[in-house]
Every structure is written in structure tokens, then in C-alpha cells.
Amino acid sequence: MHNDVTRRTFLTALSASAAGVLTGGLQKIFAAAAQTRDSTFKLGGDLLVNRLGFGAMRLTGEGIWGWPPDRENAKKVLRRAVELGVNFIDTADAYGPETNELLIAEALYPYPKGLVIATKGGNTRPGPGQWVPDGRPEYLAQAVDKSLKRLKLERIDLWQLHRIDRKVPVEESLGAIKKAQDAGKIRHVGLSEVTVAEIEQAKKVVPIVSIQNRYNITDRESEAALNYCEQQKMGFIPWAPIGGSGTRSLSKAGNALEAEAKRHNVRVVQLALAWLLQKSPVMLPIPGTSSLAHLEENIAAEKLQLSAEEWKRIDAVARES
Numbered sequence: 509m510h511n512d513v514t515r516r517t518f519l520t521a522l523s524a525s526a527a528g529v530l531t532g533g534l535q536k537i538f539a540a541a542a543q544t545r546d547s548t549f550k551l552g553g554d555l556l557v558n559r560l561g562f563g564a565m566r567l568t569g570e571g572i573w574g575w576p577p578d579r580e581n582a583k584k585v586l587r588r589a590v591e592l593g594v595n596f597i598d599t600a601d602a603y604g605p606e607t608n609e610l611l612i613a614e615a616l617y618p619y620p621k622g623l624v625i626a627t628k629g630g631n632t633r634p635g636p637g638q639w640v641p642d643g644r645p646e647y648l649a650q651a652v653d654k655s656l657k658r659l660k661l662e663r664i665d666l667w668q669l670h671r672i673d674r675k676v677p678v679e680e681s682l683g684a685i686k687k688a689q690d691a692g693k694i695r696h697v698g699l700s701e702v703t704v705a706e707i708e709q710a711k712k713v714v715p716i717v718s719i720q721n722r723y724n725i726t727d728r729e730s731e732a733a734l735n736y737c738e739q740q741k742m743g744f745i746p747w748a749p750i751g752g753s754g755t756r757s758l759s760k761a762g763n764a765l766e767a768e769a770k771r772h773n774v775r776v777v778q779l780a781l782a783w784l785l786q787k788s789p790v791m792l793p794i795p796g797t798s799s800l801a802h803l804e805e806n807i808a809a810e811k812l813q814l815s816a817e818e819w820k821r822i823d824a825v826a827r828e829s
């Protein structure tokens with residue numbers, strides 16, 4: 509999808525829907541602020557994506573297990589995300605397992621031009637809520653083939669090693685992925701939940717274009733990996749960008765950022781997403797939801813531009829909380 513077209517489609521769709529989602533605050537801010545941050549990023553130097561993406565993991569059953577309870581609604585969420593300009597969708601063979609990749613194909617195939625689907629492998633699912641890494645090269649090789657089939661793709665744009673398997677040398681795991689890349693099955697390779705030392709180790713085997721670590725305004729443990737990505741112009745894909753679904757969810761009442769959100773006439777999750785987008789040009793947040801209303805709300809955060817002073821104040825409030 510050409511960027512101009514993507515952006516136009518995005519803004520048109522958004523202006524039609526945002527009025528009901530937002531109470532006017534974002535629109536005012538957007539009108540007042542020039543486009544000060546880049547809304548796109550070139551993943552691996554050649555895949556142009558809108559920086560605010562979508563994480564599909566929530567489109568599964570309880571415990572990230574099985575099909576979503578309302579499969580038709582889940583497909584609507586995926587299609588609406590694309591309509592709103594999302595062209596970067598994150599999934600994994602482990603979500604479901606398998607069902608999440610199948611759902612994406614069911615909802616979106618044949619894919620619109622320029623849609624980048626990032627999947628992952630290397631985590632197995634013995635049961636709901638259970639995750640067990642498997643980094644054996646033979647396992648990973650067949651996992652790539654199965655993802656290709658489920659997603660109906662000839663090549664996976666971004667394949668990410670979901671977890672490093674501590675029982676297998678990472679050179680062996682990624683050796684299999686390098687072979688798949690050489691065979692044309694994978695375009696770019698990324699890693700998930702890694703340290704800077706692990707990224708450097710991995711880069712000796714295969715070029716790494718992105719890192720997917722947990723990160724959000726109130727959880728900055730992966731700051732070193734983010735800084736590294738910025739230096740190296742690699743994509744940084746923060747998972748749980750709005751705090752995930754548990755007790756650390758930024759949508760919970762009583763959040764320290766509520767007063768700041770109110771001042772901007774937006775929701776805390778929107779403030780948190782705008783903060784992320786302005787934190788770094790390599791930041792590619794992938795908020796996830798099973799709700800159409802939440803999707804619209806999250807995507808609308810792309811419009812919120814914070815001045816340097818506003819950004820710093822929000823940053824400080826979050827640090828003190």
C-alpha cells in the first residue's frame with residue numbers, strides 16, 4: 509500500500525469515526541499541532557509501515573487458547589484496523605495456538621497491498637495460559653512452513669523468535685531461520701524478550717531488524733534494548749503498550765495519569781500510546797483489543813500530538829507513580 513494512500517484512507521476513516529470516540533479533545537490538539545512526528549517507519553529499511561500497528565493476540569479464547577468467543581466480531585476488528593490505516597499486524601503461531609494466524613487469513617486474505625504481517629515461532633502451548641519455548645532447529649524450520657501455510661503467504665515479511673530457548677544454543681535456533689530466509693520463506697527476522705547482549709549474539713548469525721519486548725509508559729525495563737534499536741535504526745515493538753490485561757493495565761480506574769488525560773480530554777490509554785509514539789521514531793506500538801470501540805479509541809491516539817513540555821510532564825508523572 510502506498511504511504512499517501514494509506515494515510516489518506518486512515519484520516520478519512522478516522523474523521524468519520526473519531527467524533528463518537530473522542531470528545532473533541534484530540535481533534536482540537538491535532539488541528540493546533542503540526543505533524544511533528546513521523547507516522548511511518550521502514551522496517552528492515554524497506555518495509556514501510558504506519559507506526560501504530562495492531563496486536564492480534566487478544567483475538568483468541570481465554571488463556572490465549574482456541575478461537576475467540578465471537579469469531580465474526582474478531583474478523584470485524586481485524587478488517588476495521590486495516591480500514592483505519594493499520595498496515596502492521598502482529599501475531600504468533602502460539603496464539604490459539606494456530607487459530608490467530610488462521611483468523612487473520614480468514615478475515616483479510618487476499619491481503620491488501622502493503623499489509624505487513626509479523627508472526628513469531630519458538631513457543632509451544634501445552635494448554636491455556638502455558639508457554640514453553642522450543643528452539644530446536646528442526647522444530648523452528650517446520651514452524652515457519654506451517655505459519656506460511658496458515659497465513660496463506662509465500663513469504664513472511666517479519667518472522668520473530670518468540671523466546672530464546674535456554675536449552676538450545678541460539679546460534680542453532682537462528683541457523684534454521686537463516687536457512688529459511690535464504691530459501692525465500694522469510695523476508696526479515698526479529699527477536700522477542702531479549703537483552704542487548706542477546707541481540708548482538710543473534711546478529712552474528714542473521715540480520716535482525718526488530719525487537720519485541722514488553723515496554724510502556726509505566727514499565728521501562730527494556731530501555732536499554734530500545735536505545736540500542738534507536739542507534740541501529742531497528743524497529744522496537746513494545747508489547748503490552750497499554751499495560752496488558754492484568755493489574756498493570758493502564759485502563760484501570762485510579763491511574764496516576766488520569767488527571768493528565770483529563771486535561772487533554774483523552775483517555776489514559778490514548779495518552780500512553782501518544783507518549784510511546786513520541787518517545788522514539790523507531791517505536792512501533794501494537795495495542796491489542798477484541799473490541800471495535802477500543803480499537804477506534806486506540807488508533808485515534810495517533811492524532812494526539814504532545815508538545816515537548818507536555819510530553820515531559822506526562823513522563824514525569826508516570827515515573828513518579
Ligand SMILES: NC(=O)c1ccc[n+]([C@@H]2O[C@H](COP(=O)([O-])OP(=O)(O)OC[C@H]3O[C@@H](n4cnc5c(N)ncnc54)[C@H](OP(=O)(O)O)[C@@H]3O)[C@@H](O)[C@H]2O)c1
Pocket residue numbers: 562563564565566598599670700701720721746747748749750751752753757759777794795796797798799801802803805806
Ligand atoms: N512478544 C511477546 O512475548 C508478547 C507478549 C504479549 C503480547 N504480545 C503482542 O503484543 C500485543 C499487545 O499486547 P497485550 O495485548 O498483552 O497488551 P495491551 O495491548 O497493552 O493491552 C491489551 C488489553 O487492553 C485492553 N484494551 C485495549 N484497548 C483498550 C481501551 N481502549 N480501553 C480499555 N481497555 C483496552 C484489551 O481488552 P479488550 O479486548 O477488552 O479491549 C486487552 O485486555 C499482543 O496482541 C501481541 O501481539 C507479544
